[in-house]
Amino acid sequence: MSVLPPPRKSPQQRTTSPTQPPQVRSRAAMALSAAAAEGRFVLQVCPECDSVQYPPRDACVSCLNTNLMWQDVDPSGTLLAQTTVNISVNLYFRERGDWRVGTVHLDAGPSVVCHLHCDCVTRGRVRLINRLDRAGEGVMIALPEGGKATLQSDPQLNALSSDPTHRRVLITDARAPNTPMLAKALLEAGAATVFVGEAESWLPYPTRQALDKVKNVEILPLDVTDTASVQRLAAEIGGKTDILINNARFLRPGGVMARGSTGFASQEMEVNYLGLMRLAQAFGPGMCARTADGVNSAVAWVNLLAVSALSNQPGFGTFSASQAAARSLSQNMRADFRASGLRVMNVYAGPTDDAWQQPVHPPKVAPIALARAIVTGLREGLEDVYCGDVAQDIAQRFRENPGLLEHEVTAGELG
Amino acid sequence: MTRRQTYDGVVLAAPFTAPYTRFSTQSAHWWMAKALRGTLRAAGLRKEQIDGFCASSFSLFPDTAVGLTQHLGLSLRYLDHIPMGGASGIVAMRRAARAVQAGDVDIVACVAADTNQIDSFRKLLGGFSRFASDAAFPYGAGGPNMSFALLTDRYMQDTGATRADFGALCVAQRSNALNVPYAMMKRPLTLDQYLDARMISDPIALFDCVMPCAGGEAFLLMSEDRATALNLPFARIDGLIERHNAHSDDPIQGRGGWTLDIDDLYTMANTDPAGIDLLQTYDDYPVICLMQIEDLGFCAKGAAPDFIRNHDLTITGTFPHNTSGGQLSVGQAGAAGGYIGLVEAIRQVTQTAGPTQVRGARRAMVSGFGMINYDRGICTGAAILSRGDT
Numbered sequence: 001m002s003v004l005p006p007p008r009k010s011p012q013q014r015t016t017s018p019t020q021p022p023q024v025r026s027r028a029a030m031a032l033s034a035a036a037a038e039g040r041f042v043l044q045v046c047p048e049c050d051s052v053q054y055p056p057r058d059a060c061v062s063c064l065n066t067n068l069m070w071q072d073v074d075p076s077g078t079l080l081a082q083t084t085v086n087i088s089v090n091l092y093f094r095e096r097g098d099w100r101v102g103t104v105h106l107d108a109g110p111s112v113v114c115h116l117h118c119d120c121v122t123r124g125r126v127r128l129i130n131r132l133d134r135a136g137e138g139v140m141i142a143l144p145e146g147g148k149a150t151l152q153s154d155p156q157l158n159a160l161s162s163d164p165t166h167r168r169v170l171i172t173d174a175r176a177p178n179t180p181m182l183a184k185a186l187l188e189a190g191a192a193t194v195f196v197g198e199a200e201s202w203l204p205y206p207t208r209q210a211l212d213k214v215k216n217v218e219i220l221p222l223d224v225t226d227t228a229s230v231q232r233l234a235a236e237i238g239g240k241t242d243i244l245i246n247n248a249r250f251l252r253p254g255g256v257m258a259r260g261s262t263g264f265a266s267q268e269m270e271v272n273y274l275g276l277m278r279l280a281q282a283f284g285p286g287m288c289a290r291t292a293d294g295v296n297s298a299v300a301w302v303n304l305l306a307v308s309a310l311s312n313q314p315g316f317g318t319f320s321a322s323q324a325a326a327r328s329l330s331q332n333m334r335a336d337f338r339a340s341g342l343r344v345m346n347v348y349a350g351p352t353d354d355a356w357q358q359p360v361h362p363p364k365v366a367p368i369a370l371a372r373a374i375v376t377g378l379r380e381g382l383e384d385v386y387c388g389d390v391a392q393d394i395a396q397r398f399r400e401n402p403g404l405l406e407h408e409v410t411a412g413e414l415g
Numbered sequence: 416m417t418r419r420q421t422y423d424g425v426v427l428a429a430p431f432t433a434p435y436t437r438f439s440t441q442s443a444h445w446w447m448a449k450a451l452r453g454t455l456r457a458a459g460l461r462k463e464q465i466d467g468f469c470a471s472s473f474s475l476f477p478d479t480a481v482g483l484t485q486h487l488g489l490s491l492r493y494l495d496h497i498p499m500g501g502a503s504g505i506v507a508m509r510r511a512a513r514a515v516q517a518g519d520v521d522i523v524a525c526v527a528a529d530t531n532q533i534d535s536f537r538k539l540l541g542g543f544s545r546f547a548s549d550a551a552f553p554y555g556a557g558g559p560n561m562s563f564a565l566l567t568d569r570y571m572q573d574t575g576a577t578r579a580d581f582g583a584l585c586v587a588q589r590s591n592a593l594n595v596p597y598a599m600m601k602r603p604l605t606l607d608q609y610l611d612a613r614m615i616s617d618p619i620a621l622f623d624c625v626m627p628c629a630g631g632e633a634f635l636l637m638s639e640d641r642a643t644a645l646n647l648p649f650a651r652i653d654g655l656i657e658r659h660n661a662h663s664d665d666p667i668q669g670r671g672g673w674t675l676d677i678d679d680l681y682t683m684a685n686t687d688p689a690g691i692d693l694l695q696t697y698d699d700y701p702v703i704c705l706m707q708i709e710d711l712g713f714c715a716k717g718a719a720p721d722f723i724r725n726h727d728l729t730i731t732g733t734f735p736h737n738t739s740g741g742q743l744s745v746g747q748a749g750a751a752g753g754y755i756g757l758v759e760a761i762r763q764v765t766q767t768a769g770p771t772q773v774r775g776a777r778r779a780m781v782s783g784f785g786m787i788n789y790d791r792g793i794c795t796g797a798a799i800l801s802r803g804d805t
Contacts, residue, residue, distance in 0.1 A: 022541060022552045029549035055550035055789055061663075080667045081572070083557075083564035085616045089537040090556030099555040103565045103790060105666035113551050113565070113790055122572065139553055 003158065005166050005192070006295040016292040018340045019092040023135035028056035031070050032130060036138030037383035041075045041130045043108070044068040054110035075128040076145060077106040079120050092134065095292075099156060104128060104142050114140035118154045119147065131160050132381050134291075134341035136334070152379060161381040162300035162343050165190030167242035172279065174198040174219055176247045177354050178304075178367035180210035183217050185371035186243075189379075192296065195237055197222025197248075199229075224248045224275030227282075234282035239290070244283055245302040245374065248275050251356050255317025268322035276303065276326050280333050288340035300343045300378055303330050304370070307348040307391040310398045311405045314412075315360075334383070345377050350390025363389050419683060422652035425512040426639045426803060429458035429647060430761040434597035435630035435746045439530045443474040444486055446528035446748075450631030451487065454524055458635055458647055465635070467493030467523030469511055471503035471750035473539055474529045493520035500785030501697040502657070503527055503753035504632075505796030509655050511636040521637065528631030529749020536627045539749075546789035557616045560624060562787045563700040564616035569667050570702050571618060576720040578618055581701035582609035584736075585622050585743055587728035588698065592740020594730070594770035599626045599746035622743070625699055630748030632758045642803070648765035649803040653778070654683030657796040668791035671784060673710040677797070681712070684778075684799040688712045691799070692776045693735040693763055695756030697784035698743050703792070704736070707782045711797060735773045738763060757781045757798070764802040777802050 051062035082102035125145035250271035287298035309323035373387035431453035480496035589604035612621035658672030705719035785794035
């Protein structure tokens, strides 16, 4: 089922206010939300008796072991019963009308009340996925087993994704080597327009030609280190920016002791951290106000970060610090954007194939890989995406033991 | 399992219903007081003469039964608070009866009451239980309508029940409710109206749902000797069962905890389904009534649709059921919904039911079902009551 393009909006009509599905969760259940942020389907499993639990518990339902572990579990099951909720007590669901819900009996044991894809049939086989809803909490969704069903192929579930279709995207830095590929990928994914921010327009740069060739790209002046410039662009297109991808970045190799000044470090902070903050302050309010604005509502904010944001990589020590600052700020943005449902998606990558990382050994992340990761992450409505083998490796180590990761990196094992 | 002792020597008296209203500006405390005062008046007692109190309510927060003792000026040696929704009445009766039997207390007033203010139903749903807010409410926020729609869908698949079967039950209850002046629903209901009603969460339509309202229900528990001395009509407890979280491995609820203890119930009461003159089931949704008719032994599992087709469930019918109209027609006054059938059963067997009186009713069964904690009702209970002069 394809989504029709939005009709022209009437300036005389009030923009629909964002509402949210229920957001109250226990601490145990929030672990599901954390897994949904990465698109993982996990359930608690008892390490002593192997019993699989749902809803999330603090003790094993079979043996009372209080040490339950979250792990990937077979998501297959059978749809036992279904209903369409016509009347809800919650405004978010009321506005969306009929909402399908079902009970799925997982092969792994528990029964799960979940959102239903429209192609699911009673007594049919289904698989569950765990995704974030617009309250930013993990919810279970049943899709027909084996099929190619996606969130996009169901109008009800599409609201859980940040699908680029018909949306207008701002990519903040025309000069970044990955920009032409990102613009192309977003347009191929259905974006209506890609705005690209360009600083210091008088200076020529290699990617400009490539950008000029892409249809539906609009290049507009934007310098993330200049508050006035950011505010000017927000005044111009802030009301029609549905997805913002911040790929502006300043990077120089070296750590604290590499040089005797803080010059590069302060430029890194100026672009990578304060630049993000300027963008958030200028574009955030307008985007947050438009998260219920129909088919092309504001839906996601994407930060491209280096995975060294998780744990400092000494060879790029000061840059890593700026990435950690940006990551921390993104967490703050998530909290501030939460009530609107505007998703903040961080896409972490390992070393990329550009001039300042030329001496780094492969594997490196190519622009096309980054573009694909962004599009997939948006379609799946994710919050955290780890692009490429290096980022996934570091993320895995970070999840397991951040202290150990730090020792491995600073000892040069992974640096 | 140890054999249960009988409930001999303990009786139920002074059934009282604080007439329901759709909305109330008053608090749960106000409704509690109204119901307590009513049962005491019915017995001709002052509050100083009771030494036991048991409360059930959803809207007392931040108070519990503790707060009510001081609020209502009760000095007690037995105090209980039972948050078991639709099973509250049965459980309150069991605990209080044992305390009276053991001599821990002389007279226990059991009261369930709730207020219903604008928006209080929505607020209750959002924070009903941890599992509900983690794993049910985020899915369409349909509350119990959604949960029971799923159970009803499954029940219809398994038994071949049709909406008309549920409709027949609702129509009969409405007919009973027309005798009750404080019923929320005051007009007759036809099967066509039932079938044409707007869908709420399919297959649950408007007349499958109870109307939240404010109200209270109460009765007293005491020794038979005391009831006789007070010259009160009373009901005996012939048998009583209680069970929680039974059949938890069933992937979806198709039966309740009654199935584990029903033989025990009939044995205690020395009777069988044919010996029951009327049945009060917990009726928050018709599917649960059908499940109870099966699980309480009135027909085989899965045969309740047929049973409904072959019986008249009205007061004068072949199988009087929910004689006061039940929650489906009178309204659901929160936790009082867990008392409505019990209080009516006491009236029935003491021949004080007035306009809803089933002629010659000597023995009634009352069943309770409570608390959709996640995907199913957890608390179940049932009792057989008989008239006191036998």
